[in-house]
Amino acid sequence: MRERTLTMDTLNPQVKAVEYAVRGPIVLKAGDLERRLQQGDKQPFTEVIKANIGDAHAMGQQPITFLRQVVALCCFPELLDSPAFPDDAKQRAKRILQDCGGQSLGSYSASQGVECIRRDIADYITHRDQGVPSDWNNIYLTTGASDGIMSILKLLVSGQGSSRTGVMIPIPQYPLYSAAISELGAVQINYYLDEANCWALDIEELQRAYLTAKQHCQPRVLCIINPGNPTGQVQSKKCIEEVLHFAYEENLFVMADEVYQDNVYSSDCQFHSFKKVLCEMGPEYFNNVELASFHSTSKGYTGECGFRGGYMEVLNMDAQVKAQLIKLLSVRLCPPVSGQAAMNVIVNPPKVHEPSYAQFTKEKSSVLDALAHKANLTEQTLNSVPGIKCNPVQGAMYAFPQIFIPPRAIQEAQSLSIAPDMLYCLKLLEETGICVVPGSGFGQREGTYHFRMTILPNPEKLEILLEKLKKFHLRFLEEYSQQEPQITRTTEEQHRQKSKQPD
Amino acid sequence: MSVLQEISPNVKNMKQLEFAILARRVNQIKEELRQGVRKSYKDVIDVSWGDPHRAGVKPLSFVRQVLAACLYPQLMNSDKLPVDVRQRAQKLLGGCDGGSVGSYTATTGISEIVSGISEFITKRDGGVPSYPENIYISSGSQWSLTNILKVLVNSEGSPRTGVLTPVPSHCTTTLSLMGLGAIIIPYYLNEEEGWELQIEELHRALESAKGICNPVALYIINPGNPTGHVQSRKSMQEVIRFTSEKKLFLLADEVYQNCVYRESSEFVSYKRVLAEMGPPLSDTLELASFHSASKGFMGECGLRGGYVELVNLDPDVMEYIYKLFSKDSCAPVTGQIALDLMMNPPQPGDPSYLIYYEETQNIKTMLVHNVKRALEVLNSLPGFCCQPVEGGAFAFPRLYLPPEAIQKAKEVGMQPDTFYCIRMLEEAGVLVSPGYEYGQKEGTHHIRFCIMTTVDTMEELLRRLSSFHTQFMKDFS
Numbered sequence: 001m002r003e004r005t006l007t008m009d010t011l012n013p014q015v016k017a018v019e020y021a022v023r024g025p026i027v028l029k030a031g032d033l034e035r036r037l038q039q040g041d042k043q044p045f046t047e048v049i050k051a052n053i054g055d056a057h058a059m060g061q062q063p064i065t066f067l068r069q070v071v072a073l074c075c076f077p078e079l080l081d082s083p084a085f086p087d088d089a090k091q092r093a094k095r096i097l098q099d100c101g102g103q104s105l106g107s108y109s110a111s112q113g114v115e116c117i118r119r120d121i122a123d124y125i126t127h128r129d130q131g132v133p134s135d136w137n138n139i140y141l142t143t144g145a146s147d148g149i150m151s152i153l154k155l156l157v158s159g160q161g162s163s164r165t166g167v168m169i170p171i172p173q174y175p176l177y178s179a180a181i182s183e184l185g186a187v188q189i190n191y192y193l194d195e196a197n198c199w200a201l202d203i204e205e206l207q208r209a210y211l212t213a214k215q216h217c218q219p220r221v222l223c224i225i226n227p228g229n230p231t232g233q234v235q236s237k238k239c240i241e242e243v244l245h246f247a248y249e250e251n252l253f254v255m256a257d258e259v260y261q262d263n264v265y266s267s268d269c270q271f272h273s274f275k276k277v278l279c280e281m282g283p284e285y286f287n288n289v290e291l292a293s294f295h296s297t298s299k300g301y302t303g304e305c306g307f308r309g310g311y312m313e314v315l316n317m318d319a320q321v322k323a324q325l326i327k328l329l330s331v332r333l334c335p336p337v338s339g340q341a342a343m344n345v346i347v348n349p350p351k352v353h354e355p356s357y358a359q360f361t362k363e364k365s366s367v368l369d370a371l372a373h374k375a376n377l378t379e380q381t382l383n384s385v386p387g388i389k390c391n392p393v394q395g396a397m398y399a400f401p402q403i404f405i406p407p408r409a410i411q412e413a414q415s416l417s418i419a420p421d422m423l424y425c426l427k428l429l430e431e432t433g434i435c436v437v438p439g440s441g442f443g444q445r446e447g448t449y450h451f452r453m454t455i456l457p458n459p460e461k462l463e464i465l466l467e468k469l470k471k472f473h474l475r476f477l478e479e480y481s482q483q484e485p486q487i488t489r490t491t492e493e494q495h496r497q498k499s500k501q502p503d
Numbered sequence: 504m505s506v507l508q509e510i511s512p513n514v515k516n517m518k519q520l521e522f523a524i525l526a527r528r529v530n531q532i533k534e535e536l537r538q539g540v541r542k543s544y545k546d547v548i549d550v551s552w553g554d555p556h557r558a559g560v561k562p563l564s565f566v567r568q569v570l571a572a573c574l575y576p577q578l579m580n581s582d583k584l585p586v587d588v589r590q591r592a593q594k595l596l597g598g599c600d601g602g603s604v605g606s607y608t609a610t611t612g613i614s615e616i617v618s619g620i621s622e623f624i625t626k627r628d629g630g631v632p633s634y635p636e637n638i639y640i641s642s643g644s645q646w647s648l649t650n651i652l653k654v655l656v657n658s659e660g661s662p663r664t665g666v667l668t669p670v671p672s673h674c675t676t677t678l679s680l681m682g683l684g685a686i687i688i689p690y691y692l693n694e695e696e697g698w699e700l701q702i703e704e705l706h707r708a709l710e711s712a713k714g715i716c717n718p719v720a721l722y723i724i725n726p727g728n729p730t731g732h733v734q735s736r737k738s739m740q741e742v743i744r745f746t747s748e749k750k751l752f753l754l755a756d757e758v759y760q761n762c763v764y765r766e767s768s769e770f771v772s773y774k775r776v777l778a779e780m781g782p783p784l785s786d787t788l789e790l791a792s793f794h795s796a797s798k799g800f801m802g803e804c805g806l807r808g809g810y811v812e813l814v815n816l817d818p819d820v821m822e823y824i825y826k827l828f829s830k831d832s833c834a835p836v837t838g839q840i841a842l843d844l845m846m847n848p849p850q851p852g853d854p855s856y857l858i859y860y861e862e863t864q865n866i867k868t869m870l871v872h873n874v875k876r877a878l879e880v881l882n883s884l885p886g887f888c889c890q891p892v893e894g895g896a897f898a899f900p901r902l903y904l905p906p907e908a909i910q911k912a913k914e915v916g917m918q919p920d921t922f923y924c925i926r927m928l929e930e931a932g933v934l935v936s937p938g939y940e941y942g943q944k945e946g947t948h949h950i951r952f953c954i955m956t957t958v959d960t961m962e963e964l965l966r967r968l969s970s971f972h973t974q975f976m977k978d979f980s
Contacts, residue, residue: 004817005719005752005789012657015823023610023829031609055607058600068575075837076571084581101549101557106803108554110526143642143807146831154682158511165509179830185659220509253505290504304605306836308642308807320507324514331517331679332646336835337805338574 017182021175021441026425027052030435037433045433049465051453052435054229054397056303059456061370064302064363066356067345070096071307074105074341088354096341105337111330113141113311114337117344121311124347129276134313140325141311141343143335145259145296148312150180152221152292155325156253157186159218166217168209168252170201172400172442172450174229187217192445195402198391199233203242210250222252227260227271227395230442230452232375234269234394240277248289256293259310262300265372266394275315291315297342299397301367309339371397374455374462381466387477398452400439403473405449406480421449427476432468513658513684520674521921521940525551528925529934544932548964550952551936553728553896555802558956560869563801563862565855566844569595570806573604573840585854595840604836610829612640612810613836616843620810623846628775637813639824640834640842644758644795644809649679650827651791651811654820655719655752658684665716667708667751669700671899671941671949673728676756686716691944694901697890698730702741709749721746724756726763726770726894729941729951733768733893739776747788755792758809761799762955763894764874770894774814790814796841798896800863802955808838808845873954873961874898880965886976896955902938902948908979920948923975931971933964 008016027050034048050058057063066089073079073093080090099116101107112118115136122136142148157165166187169177181188191209193199201224213219224243226235235243247254256274264271274293279286297309317325349364350356375393382390382401390401405413405420413423419440428451429435439450457465507515533547550558565588572578572592579589598615600606611617617635624633641647656664665686668677680687690708692698700723712718723742725734734742746753755773763770773792778785796808813821848863849856874892881889881900889900904919912922920937928934938949956964 003750004787004815005750006655006820007817008819010719011654011820011823014657014659015654015827018823018826018830020826020830023832053607055600056605057603058606060601063603063605072571072575072578075574076567079571079578082583084577100805101552101554102559104556104562104805106562106801106805107556108552108804143835144832155511155514156505156509158509176830179826183653183827183830220505251504288504298607302605305607305832306599306603306605308832308835316504318504318506321505321510323519324507324510324517327517327519327678328514328682330520331649331675331682333643333675334805334807336642336807336838338837339835 014183014185018179019175019182019441020179021437022053024437024441026422026429026435026437029426030429033429033433043433044431048433048435049457049461050435051457051465052437054299054454054456055305056397056456057305059454059461060458061303061367061456062363063304064345064360064367066350066360067302067304067342070345071338071341075338077103086355088350088356092345092348096344100337105341107337109141109334109337109340111332111334112326113139113335114340117141117340120344120348121313125275125313129273129279132276132279138314138317139311140314140329141309141335141340142294143310143332143339144298144308145257145294145310145312146176147332147335148292148294148310149176149255149257151325151328152253152255152312152314153180153184153186155321155328156221157184162216163218165221166213166219167221167223168206168213168219169223170225170228172230172439172444173223174225174257175441177223178443187213189213189217189219190443193228193231193233195391195445195448198394199228199231201235201239201243203239203246206243206246219250220253221255222247223255223257224274225257226274227263229257229260229396230398230400231391232393232396232398232400233391234264234266234271237272237277240272240274241281244274244278244281244285244289248285253290254292256291258293259296259299260396261295262368263371263397264395265375266392269394271395275313278315288316290317297339297346300346301364302342302346303367304342307339307342308336309343310335311343370459371455374459375399377459377462378453378455378466381470385470385473387473393455397454397456399455400442400450400452402448402450404477406477408482409476409480412480421451424449424476425451428469428472431475432472434465434468513682516684517678517681521918521937522551524917524921525924525928525934525936528928532928532932542932543930544967547928547932547934548960548967549934550956550964551934553798553953553955554804555896555953555955556804558953559960560802560866560955560957561862562803563859565849565859566801566803566841568855569844570837570840574837576602587849587853587855591844595843599836604840606836608833608836608839610825610833611638612834612839616640616839619843619846624774624812628772628778631775631778633774633812637816638810639813639828640808640810640839641828641831642807642809642834642838643797644756644793644811645675645679646831646834647809647811648676648754648756648793649683650824651754652679652683652685653827654824656680656683656685660717662715662717665712665718666754667705667718667721669723669727671729671938671943672722672724674940676722677942686712688712688716688718689942692727692730692732694890694944694947697893698727698732700734700738700742702738702745705742705745718749718751720752720754722754722756724759725773726759728759728895729897729899730890731892731895731897731899732890733763733765733770736771736776739771739773740780743773743777743780743784743788747784753788753790755790757792758795758798759895760794762870762896764871765891765893768893774812777814787815789816796838796845799845800866801841801845803841806838806841807835808841809834810842869958870955872958873956876961876965877954880969884969884972886972892954896953897951898954899938899941899949899951902950904948905976905979908975911979920950923948924950926975927968927971930974931967933967933971
């Protein structure tokens, strides 16, 4: 047999390090179990509950009618003659199609996106930020926010050895960032969010991470997710200011992942866009700090993940560098035009006087209220379980509780060469059919364990899930707490860490 | 602020497209037209993209009806949509989590659609089996190609990875390669022989790479872009033998497989030819073939539906390919649906069949007509010579520019064929792209334009082109 050209020895070494836990091994296992269930295999549960991915529609959330009407009209313009569609939806569809080649969604758009949509996004941002001007030339439509994030990172990774680009990411983080860093061969710089303080960003920790990293790489990029994924924290204005000040001082490119900007539940919290805060810090900051902010159709109240819609606004990018970015974006030709249309509806929703306003507002509130309720329910229930401690779910779509894992379980995990929280999640899946993602997939402080679950299942299912989880956790604690573990150096370390863990 | 020197060198190395110059000018001209500035034309004919809808071709009714029903299922409650449209939409929605096209899908695509693709491929290739686990759907075929290249190209390695690519070649692939830090090893297609690929040229190209880079793959596009050449079976067998002998990975871009015009030419897939050559080749040659919903009769470029089929890959490597695709989540569902409709169109007896058949036949007739007319007109004009367009979406005629024109181009700092294109845009309101963009033999010039337009548009285009060209040649002789 001829030796293959492409083997583990010859493939691009940077690819080998790429991991993406959200669709990783536990999810593949869940899919397997699901198939087996469908084939009539008996399991200790009747359904697999996928609480691993931020996909609202998969969990039964309904699409926003107005958005689907507009995109359907764009797709099949004969419907413009149908009395079944409201005028405001038709008006928007006509406007979008006007700017599409041949008035068709099937035409490539410019790689930056359809012009009127970019303009609408700029208007939306200006309005959202209470007048801080947005220039449509700085707006780029993207294939989901991920596409924009990858492109900016790709642009910025350069240098060799100690001058290699370093990218600061929060721990815990959404694993697209670590995957992108691996793929691009950049240097990952971890800054730890403060779990004891509702996952707040501590500026001293940023500085520590930066100074340590500076010794072996060139830190160039600072990534921040607000509201946070997986943590759910909503950063205070003061904190955002401190971050921007730090970025200014150290000449860092700020990537602000704001895809959950419409998902804020806690009444004590408010979404502050990085751009607005930057503007309020005065012209020296506003005209100099390089800032890319990302948004998406996948989250918020629309939950349109399958459309792969998103945009980024890029501030203060050098003109020559911008030309490079445009060149890079042209390689994937253009983002799906249906996703661009969906994004347009989000930034240009029905206005007060328009026919669809009432229904739109009702649907939007219904979705957001449900999410807020579920966020609260999840947080309360998890905190009622001994051995689980969950920070307030202030925003986003996830709970990221810390779990106590008994030393014996840690040992067993080690013997299986898997992370302890992976062992926990695998057992949870096998015994209850609930699929969540282990904290090790997102990053966490050494010796702590977490898992990320979504708050997306409908309230009845969520209650069932939480009930099963509670029972499982208590069983798990009991099962693994029966014997005293052997005292080894590793377990001594764990005993030390144990004092930091919840009871 | 980030400065140019801090930008990724691979990105900087990606060449700046000539098209940027033309794009700026076309936007200005469109604005001028909108403001009522007098010109000898009232609109710009843009045939610089392989984009049928942009050039006036209408989408297929069945496709748009099914998509609309999937997007807005309330449409299925009325009788307005044909029964088979409603059934198909129902079936497709059944494959979506939560019954919504707004859900993420499995990384490689909705499993029913992926199975449908593998069935289509098996049928297309006369029974050569295709397996769903080897198929990945992505946002357009270039996205898949880039992911496969990411696995093949070691940008930090020494020597650097080299990939054999044709000249001329469409830019997206070459840009992608440059962006990944690969070295492009050009192999020249033979214009005088209808843009045929000659095996000796492949050998020469590979030889030239010795000591410069580590060649790992051969990229080939069939039917060709921009050339329009459709490879013969014999030529494909030679390529397969060469690729195997030289231990290369074969990247076969087959997005134009549904666009073949010449009666005597026939598209046959690399996979089929490989299978017919039997073991050991058929079991060992590593092949990736790409297809898309952007071309063919559907022309749904904006929906972004493409796929790659991987043959004979190392299973361990497949795991890593999966991871790369998974961090992009999944392909847009509208693109996945478009692919399904392409693989599985209405059949005789279905309510939508007659209209579907009529529409596709019209497009076919239109394309054959356009190709014939374009060749007639181009080959009748002194200063043009166009090879037969056997397939694909473009005509790529050779342009014999007078020395004075070449001189003038130099003076204004433009490539000669870019200069010609700018002039054509300004004076005739026709946007085509310059051959320089695609690579060409030194001293030769070409233009490329899309032939997937309505018949009327093609006639108007050819009229304007002839008139402009005649004047241009006169002005510069």
